[in-house]
Structures are given as structure tokens and as C-alpha cells.
Amino acid sequence: MDLPRKLAAEALGTALLLAVVIGSGIMAERLSGGNVAVALLANTLATVGGLYILIEVFAPISGAHFNPAVSAVMAWRGELPAGVLVLYIAAQLLGAMLGAWLAHAMFDMSILQFSTKLRTGMGQWIAEAVATAGLLLVILRAPAGRGAAMVACYIGAAYWFTASTSFANPAAAFGRMFSDSFAGIAPSSAPGFMLAELVGAGIGVLIHRALSATESTAPAREQALDTSAQQIHEA
Template structure:
């Protein structure tokens, strides 16, 4: 099967990222409204909805774009030779735009202001370490899945990694620079202050770099 044309791939990548953010933010709004102040219930609902959406979106758009929906995935796959480097920049561009549009879509569905500035603080060493671990975990699961010759299991592996990350990391596992940037534009359960975005992105990049290094070590030794 030949690779889809770049235009088709970019459309799928942007649309998939937008729908992912609509699921993340929309389920967060719904969870906060229905949980009656119980943050554990709200987080569980947000995590399950996000994981379910990821399985569906990766299965739907994977054949068209690879369903990265995440700049560190595109960069990591390119760095390990699994994705054309010429496509990285346009992929990241549509991921960023799609993520922002997804947040706007979620706000529109819940009759909220379309663009907001988040006031939710997410800062500190524990949060940054969490994002590094989350980025490392996500990209490692993807790389090992691809290297292991069982890509059909990746939608479930990625979704389970993200759902688990909501709970085992202090940051609730953003693990995605496009998601991080877009969530600074929602003052809801899923938000993050704009001032906290750069540190999250750098931590995610550090985790992804560690995953790429691990991949190279494994390829040399195995």
C-alpha cells in the first residue's frame, strides 16, 4: 500500500488532532459539571473518554496519516527513521492548528466562550518530571510497538498509556506539545496557564529524546 498524498495526510492529521482535543476538553467540561465536586470521579471520566477517543481516532486516521496527533511523535519517528523528515514541519503545523480548533469546538458544544485563557496552575519539579516521564513512556510504547512488528495493537497501547498517565503522573500526562498549547486556551478542568506551557513542552521533549536514545540502544544490542 502506497503512502497517502501529503495533502490527505495533513487533512487527516489536523482533523484527528482537533477531534482529540474536543474529546479531552469536552469530556473535562462534562465531567466537572456532573461530578459534583468529586475531582477523582471527574479525572476518571476525563481519562476514560480520552482513551476511548484515542482508540477510535488512531484506528480511523492511522491509515491516512499515521495518526501521530503529537509533535513529539512526529519528531521521534523521524529521528528513528520511521517517518519522512520532510513531513515533520507540515505535520507539526497542522497538529498545532487542529489542537486549537478542537478546543474551540469543545467550547462551542458546551456554549462557552470560544477562546479563554486558562488560570489553572501546573508548575514545579514534580510536574515537569511527570511530563518527561509521560513523553518518554508514550513514545517508547509507540516505537516498541512499531519495531515489534505488531502495529495493529498500537491504538490500544497508546490509549492505555494515556489513561494510565492521567493517574500515575502529577501532571495528568499531557505528553503532547500541541495538546499543551491548546489547553492553555481553555479555562476549564483540562486547562493549563500559558506561563506554564514552555516548561511542559521542554520536559516532553526531554522525555522524547530519552526514548529515541533508548530506541537506538535497543537496535544496537538486540
């Protein structure tokens, strides 16, 4: 009975995350008077707060992945059973779509819609790879108990330093296809984002491994230096 509970947590958490992202984007666009910078700032602040809370709430149940790229990395590391990976991804994609619909319902918009917002080009794809690589690096290297805050802060920063406003999540790209709003992405643009995000996740893992290898050799180097210094002193 534990697996259904985990899948429900992933679906619900992803749905709420997309409702936060899309809903705050709709509200920001309506209240900003056409000022895109103000709208993005409001969207960013809502996402940072919502993401932090959702991770804290759902992490003890499912790990609070809300992201197929994160789940894939955890399965590769052996922290998520390989047989469960497909179910996690299915729950995340379903939750993302339902989250978009929930946001529309709250703002009295047409529930079923598709985005017409094109987001494409090499700069956008590089930005998504960078955003996702950084996200995975933060997740893998965050000290115990600080992951939620660090992930939320990183995503908030990446909203502004990446050209793509940091989706960093194939489920988010999937869910945003179903919303012709401030946070949407056209279906024709989503595959490029998803591929860039998966590549970025791989890059993040490689960087983490390289840093871990450096850390593991540091004590040996320090011990060798101490030994040499002691020998020189004794001589």
C-alpha cells in the first residue's frame, strides 16, 4: 500500500506546483498592467514559496521529486526502484496536466486549452540545460535538511538568470502546454525543452561525480602532505 501513497503524493504535489506556477502567472499578468518584469517577479516569488512548502510537505512521503528528470537520476543512483520510475513519471505528468486545469478553473478560464507561446532556439535550450544541471547539482549536494530551501532559492534565481525562465522539469513543460497563459509553452516548443532538460540532468550528475571524486582524494593528499612534513621535521 506504500506505492499508491507515494504515487498519489507525486501526482498531487506536481499538480499543486503547476497550479502555483500557472495560477500566479495568470494573476501577475492581470495585475501588472502590462509590465512583464513585475509579472515575472510576482511569478518567481510565488513559485519559490510554493515549491519550498511542497517539498517540505511531500518529501517524507515520496521524496517530492515532481520532476521526471529528478526521478530518473534517483533511479540511476538506486534510490528509486527502476520498476517504479515509469509510475512516478506517469503520476507527475498527470499531476502537471491537472494542475494546469485547476489554475484555469480558479480564474474562470476555459479548462481545456493549449498554449500558443513559442519558446524555441539554441539560447532557450542551453538555458534549460543549465537550469536543470544546476537543479540536479543542488539536489545531490544539498546538506541534510536544507534541500527544500536551497532548491526553491535556486529555482527563483534561475527564473532570472536563464533565458528560458527555468522550467528545469519535463513535467512542468508538459503541464504548461495545456495553458495559454503567461507561463505557457506551445506544444511544438515543449519537446526541445524536455530534451534539453534531460541533457542538463545528465550534466548535473557528471559535475556532481567529478566534485565527489575531488573530495574523496582530498583527505589522501592531506595525509600525504602531513606525512612528508613529519618526515622532514624528523630529519
